[in-house]
Structure formats: C-alpha cells, structure tokens
Amino acid sequence: MGRLWSPSARRCARWCDLPVALLPGIKRQRKGSPVKTSAAPLTPEAGVARWLRRHCKERPDQIAVRQHRGHGWEESTFRELDQLVDRTCHALVRAGIERGMRTVLMVEPGLEFLACTFAMLRMGVPPVLIDPGMGISGLASCLERARPRAFIGIPRAHRGRALLGWSRSTIEHRISVGPGWIPPFTSRLEDWRKRTEAAVPFSAPVLDSDETAAILFTSGSTGPAKGAIAHHGMIEKQVEALRDLHGIEPGEVDLPTFPLFGLFGVVLGMTSTVPVMNFTRPAEADPAGLIELIKRFSVTSLFASPALLGNLSRYLASHSLQLDGLRRVISAGAPARHDEIAALMATLGPGARVQTPYGATEALPLCCLDQQELLETARDSARGKGICIGRSVEGVEIRIARLDCPPSTDHLLANSEAGEIWACGPVVSRGYLNDPEADRFHKYQDQQGNHWHRTGDLGFRDSHSRIWFLGRLEQMVRTARGDLHTVAIERVFDVHPAVQRTALVGAGPEGSKLPILCIETRDDIAIDRNTLIDELRALGATVEGADRIERFCFPGSFPVDIRHNAKINRNLLARFAARSLP
Template identity: 40%
Template sequence: MSGNIADRLRESAVAWPERAAVIDQRENRRTFAELDREVDQLVAGLQSLGLTPGRRIVLMVRPGIEFIALTFALFRAGAIVILIDPGMGRTNIFRCLEEVEPEGFVAIPVVQLIRWWKRREKVFRSARLNVTVGMRIPGFGPTYGDILKLGGVHPPKPVSVAGSDPAAVIFTSGSTGPPKGVAYEHGMFGAQVELIQRQYGIEPGEVDLPGFPLFGLFNAAMGVTTVVPDMNPTRPAQVDPVKILRAIERHGVTQAFGSPAFWNRVGRYCDEHRITLPTIRRALSAGGPVPNHVLERMARVLNGPNADLFTPYGATESLPAASIGGREVLSSTAARTRKGAGTCVGRPFPEIEIRIIRITDGPVAALDVAEACGPGEIGEIIVRGRSVTREYFRRPEATAVAKIADPRSFPGDDRPSVWHRIGDVGYIDGEGLLWFCGRKAHIVHTRLGSMYSVCCEAIFETHPHVYRAALVGIGDVSDEAPVIVIEPEAGKFPETPAAVAAFRDELLRLGAGSPLTSCIREVMFHRSLPVDTRHNVKIQREALKEWAAAVSGRR
C-alpha cells in the first residue's frame, strides 16, 4: 500500500519546483517547491505546539493557499483531519463535533470565537491545540503566521505513516439523514488520485478550477495548478459566471469541477452571451444527476478538441465509481432517460467493481448472502475498490448497515475488503452501463408497486416549462399516494387558478402517457425546491414530503 498522501506533494515539488501549485482569488500564488516548504514549516510549527500523530484536528478554513497547505501539513504530521461542511447548519455541525471529540481547531476567527465562548461544553473541552487562520485575536493563541515562524527555527520531525493509517474524517452532506463521518485512510486518497488521473488523462502542467474545495487537494498530488475560484463553495447555484469565466480565460484553465447547479448557471450565461471555453479539455460534475439541458448547453460551450463534460458517479464513501461523458449521454442514453429509464452514469472506473443486489433495509453480513439482480433489474447499487472506505467514524451500527464483507483483499493489504452500499438504486444494462434510478430512501411505495424517483421525474421534466420535478409519497408508508412537485422554469410559474389548472392538466397528460407515472393524480407547484447545502442539487425530499402533506391536508 502507498504511504502518506502528502508524499505526493513532495514528489510534485521535486518534479516541477517552479510550476505554480496554487493561485488564489487575489492572485497570490505558490509554486510546488514553495508550497512544499510552507507545509514543512507548518508541520514543524504544529509539532512545537504538541501535535502528534493520530490527533483529531478540525480544519475550518476558507478555500485558498492556507487551506491546501494546512491540509497537507496535517497529513504529513500524521494527524487526522476533520472536515465538516459549514453549510450543513449549526445543529448538524455541533452534532458532528460531538462525535469526533476534536483535540484542536485550525480555523478562521469566527470559529475560534465560538469555540472560546463554548469552551466549557463537552464538545470543546479536549481542544488544546488551536490555531487562528486570519485576523489575530488577543488571547486566542497563535496564528497561521506564528506557526510558520515557529516552524522556521527547526526542521519537522519525520513521521512514519502507512497507507492503512487514518488520514481524515469527512462528513457526508446529510441530504438523506444525519451527516456521518466517513473514515478515510491515506491509501484511499492515493487510490482516488490514481483512478481519476488515469480515467481522464489528466497531465502534469494542467490548470484546474475546482468549484468544490476538496477537489483542489487532488491537483497538488498530480502536478496540476489549482486556481481558487471567486465563489462561495456552499452556494454553487449562486455562482457569478462572470468571475468564473474571467479566471478561466486569465489562467488558461484546462479543467474545471462544479456541481450540476454550478454548470447550469455558467452554461446558461455562456449560452445567452454566445461564449465558448476553448481552453477547457474536460469539465467535471458530480453531487447529483446532471440534467440533459445542462449537458446540451455545455456541449455547445466546450468547443475544444474532444472537450466534454464528464459526470463521475459515487459517494463520499466510495468516490469515484463510474463515469460517462456528456456527448455520449446526448447521443446514446438521453432519449431513454426521457422515457423513464433512469440516468446513465456510465461504466465503472478501472479496478472498481459494481454490482446490483436485491433491495433490503437491514445489514447484509457477507456478499454470499446478498441476492444478485439480473441485467436490467432495478436493485441496490454496491461498490468495491481500493478507494472505497471501510467504516464510519465511531458509528458501528451505521457501518454494519452500509458495508458488506468480502474475504478478498487488495495487493499490499492483507485485510478482507468491503463493499459499500451507496444507498442508491439502479441497474446494469446489457452493455455494462450503470443506470441510476434514485435514492433507496426516496422510493414511493404504492399499492401498485414501487415508484423510483429519477425515473418518474424525467417524464415530467420533458415539459419545456419545467425546470425540475420531485416525486414524493404522502399518506401510509406502505400505500403512499404519489405526488409530483414541479419547480417551473424562471418566469413560467402559474400565477392564477386558471394557469395552475392548465399547467396541471398538461403535466397529467404527460404522466398518463407512461406506465411509470400513469397512476399520479396530484401535481403541486413549488417556486424553489429545497436542495442540499453542499452541491445545491440534491432535492431534500423529506422536507418536501412534509410540505406536500401539509398542502394536501394529509399530514
């Protein structure tokens, strides 16, 4: 197994010392050699404060040079980096902190103020190693600059780290339940880098603009320059396209990652202003299904040779799993999606195994007791590979439900491997393509059978005035009444009873034309469907279900 993931930054610094590693929003930059030296100074400074391997350190820093340098410094020092999405809300953040019992905070001033104010609460009592990144607060301990100065006195102490050692705890978005801490090992990060670089042919010297901060960490391990976008990473649906396009042109960006909401906004702007992006070789989008209208716009915008928008599929616990390009979707699978076949997410990454098993809610102790589904049969999607995580942090019950034991091991690791139950349902067709049909938790159970969200919603999304649709069930859990909730395109919301009735009739006629949706009798309109805080694309159907029940009077 590979060792410390931070070793890959050192390799980049040796191979390309003068190449820019990070360029932030203010045009500050670090070469790979400078970034590597800065990481070493941070390691030495943190060690002088008492940081030892295995310490759980919460990192809450805005995207930029400091975020990347600190992440690699904590990795290099053998600490366990705790990453919590600030957009998940106060209640969820405190719940996550209670689970990990942090031993320190490397964070922006407002986080340190909250920690100090609540220092007597159990969740903060063990936090002894604290560093402020930003404005100095008297009495709150050292700043980022102080750590660098401390580290300039003595070299860092070498730390031995194996690929199986813990590297980070990354919390899920909590879009279908409370956020869970996913335990990452160093070797898992290394496997992710190798899979992504090989799949997409990413070459050292390329320039990436990551709309999701964590993806910027892969770049330093691949010899790729990171251009930090001027955006709020927790609000990709509100990104300013002008700022994104300016950065792409200024730095000759060859790759960019964003959620479907990010590319929807950028693509619409480019389409309206007839702008193309000739330097970009590949765009990447994940976090939820990418609508066909987004793929169609981006096919016009990405006009470089062989340029495409790729949609890697996976989960926080198992990324990456499968991938497909937008041009293949539009030419081969989009028509089937519009008829309710689900969303095609492509073929497995090299070395990744994907299987479909019979849907069940309880734990599955071993692979040989899981019932396999045949080609084209919808079931639960499970994934196995070196990048697939083994457990949730301090969540044995959740781990037992989400993981399936497999006696086979991977080269260099004598432990039995595990399969991850993604929580999605789908099928593999006769050509080996994986199709996503929705979350298992979002299946609507009617007396006529199960209805799968993504399949049913696509029928209604063919209407030109529908931006997106959401299927929810209300009433008895074993005999739900299916309701389709519609978010119209901008300017198309029906404002009068007559307009509501006419729009509803058109949609019901659409639904009646498919056996998947012919039983739907109720249509509701919503101005803006509630979505997740991380990617602004996963519809929060639990909240929407409550809303629909209240509107219908069937709570």
C-alpha cells in the same frame, strides 16, 4: 573523548523542539570528525503529501495555487507551497500536534487550506473535515462524534467553537489561521511559524497505507452526517483513479468549485485557481466571474456541480460565448440534466469532454460516463428508465442486490432488475468513526475479506454492463400499486422547457402513499400552472409509473444540500406537499 551533537542536529532540535535522537538521519559525531548522516532519511510509504514533494522537485516554479486577496491575485509556486507546508509541520509540532491526533480543520479554500491539509497529511495527523454550512446543530453533532483533540480554523470558527462549546471536553489545542479576534487560550498559527526558519525540510514519519489519513463527514443531505474514515492508501487510489479516468496531466490549470477537488488537483500537479465564491452555495456562483477566470488564466479543467453547470451553460448560451480552451468539465454531486450538458458542449471547443463520475464521500469514483454516451441515453431517461451513470471504473466492482440484503452471490439480481447498489474496491472506505449503527447499515465484509459499501442508491445493470441510477432507497415512494423510483419518474417531467426540476414525494402511510410531483419552474419562462399541469400529465401518460401521478404542487425554490446545491431535500418537500392536499 566526549561526544557532541553536530551543528545541523542542534539547529533542528531548536527549530522543532524535539530531541535530536528523534530526527531521522542524524548521528552522534566525534569531536573534530566530519559530519556524517545516514544513507537516506525515512520517507513515507503512503500519503498524497509525497506527491507534493515530487512536484516541488519536478516543477518547482510552476504556480500551484492562485487566489484573490485584497485588490489582486496572489500566486504561490510548488516550491513555495512545499516550503510553507514544511513550516506548518514544524509549527504544529511546536504547538503540540502529534501523529494520529484527530484535528478539526475549518479553513477557507485557498493557500492556507492547502498548506494546513498537506501538513497534517505529511505529519500523519488526520484532519476532520465537516461542511460548515450544515448548521449549528449539524456541526455540533459531527464534532461530538469526532471527539477531536485539536481545532485549527479561522477566527470565526473559533468564536463559534468557544460560544457554543464545541468539543470542549476533548480539545486540547486551539490554533487560529488568519487575522481577526480570537477567544482566550487560542494561539495563532503564524506565530508558531515565525519560530521556524523557512528552509528547514520536515522529516515526515513513515506512514502506513492502512493508517487513518482523514475523517470526511458526509453532507447530511440524504441522512445523518457520518464521518467516513479515509486511509492513506484509499486516498492515493482515489487520486490515481481520478487522474486516469479524466486524463489529468501536470501543468494543467484547474478551477475547482468544490474544495476537495481543489486539493486533488494540486496533488496531481495542476495549478489551482481558487474562485471568489461561497463554496457552500455553488448555485449562486457568478457565471460571468467564472468565465472571466477561465479565459484570463487559460483554465483547462473545471469542476461544477449540476446546479452550477446549469447556470453556466445558460449564461454562455444567452451571451453567445465560447470556452475554446477548456478541455474538461467534471460534474458530480447529483445527476446532471441532459439538456444542460448538451448546451454546455455547444460552447466548448473540439475535443473537450464533459464527464459525470458517480460516487460518494465514502467511495469515489465508482462509475463514470462522458457526454456522448450520456446524451445517447437521454431518450431512455425520458421514458422512465432512470439515468445512466456508466460502467464501474477500473478496480471497482459494482453489485446489484435485493433490497435490504447483503451483496452475497445468493442475493444478486439479474440484468435489468432493480435493486440496491453496492461497491467494493480500493477507493471505498471501510467504516465510519464512532458510528456502529452506520457501519451495520452501510458496511459488509464478505467471506474473502472484501469490504463492501452500501450506497443507499437504487439502480440496475443493463446488457452493456452499464449501471443505471433510479433514486435513493429511503426516498422511494411505496404506493398501493407498487414502488415508484424518484429520479426515474422525475426525468420524465424534467424535459418540459418550463420546468427547472421536479421532485417526487409521497403523502400518507407507508405502503399506500399518494404520489405527488413537486415542481420548480424556470424564472425565464412564463406559463399558466393549470396549463403546465395538463402538459406534464400528457408527458407522463405513456410512461409506466409516471402515468400514476395525479397530484402536483408548486413549493417554490427546492431545498437542496449545502455541498453541491443539487441533492433535493425530499423530506421537506413531502411535508409541504402533504399540507397542500385538500
């Protein structure tokens, strides 16, 4: 008797443009016999996309994401998001996207960003994520190194790609997301989706924990942008660490002002409320608008860069406002100011926490500190000790090694000795994409096979096993009288009420640089510059290192990174400071 495919198999083959033999769970059926399937389809062994499927089953009607479109807010439940992810998977398969195919993703934060990211993770397609605000030359450099085979983005990104010739020699598939004019030979994701019925689950491949999940490019604020290779197992460990570290629970409402944390929030079962803001300029986010969202949607968790946190705390204080429902504020990207955290805490309800995790694109979280311990160390910071970033999180080992030495036991330093910060653990990436020079500088594998990441930061460990951050190695000011650590010195002067922030730079040849303190003043406090300099000299007079600062300059608003608007570009300031010398 001849053999026929079951009706369900034929439908799946038609929807997905795949041979039926490739669809898990489908067997050939004898004509007239009942349709049977295997016991269970293969499911991924790794990947955070599994977490979305779980939330779809456990809390299908909970809002997963809300965003403002047109004249109002649109909401999608976990069930709706999961179904859209499945449709997106099928659409991408039809468009020619395959497992392991590096694919640039340039989609604005919101429902489509989540749908595309989860779909790619579910399929085993590594998204290449690059900060769009790093400029044309920076984007071109990252794309040249990534050598992507596909490009998924909004129409504006495709117009830039076509005009500037980004990855023209490697890109085979061009898919646009959202309305707008697109260049020739570019298809639309929605057109591919229309060819797939909404309720067809996507049978995800079995993913290995060591399989590449994503390529995450650094912002380029502290050196050339590098593409950190993130494995599925690493991302899952990061999500678990963030959940345990911050006590995040499903059902909470999140207000992420950084897209990656918005993704993590949905993975952890939170409702992501996407703010209306320029995500490459968080310092310019409207505090009144954020406060309105926090109150309107009963937000319980907020991610805020130090720049945004400072603006928010000042606005709350000046308008005598309280945020009683907010349980948690997470601030990362650069060290937050003690006075701004204290001001923010005064506006939060009992039991609320402000936490400052330490990490990097290549490794997070590594350490963490809550507001109580951070504020208790404020006096030490004002005395030039640096900034306490807390103890290492569970599963992470931090070592302090001599400068320019690997973290082997013969190069480790004792407590209170300043050196380079190295990190090892399941949340640490093992290498960079097509960047052997960065691998040689930042990565080290010990005799036991453990992978270590060189953060490029300077610090020390105190007698309570806490790590203190002193500044970046490449930004250390090497003078004839010894080395000066930038952040440690700056915090001595940052306590002045008229100072917004300071930056220590050097002018002259290496080893005999002249230390110069750049000053950005607050707009709401008027003070004579000569008077301010005299008062700053008085602050530094009793602190070793700070007492050697004799030159001061006022460059205006500091140049900062595009991701958090908090990391200071000291190289640009150094050039300004050198020109200001008589």
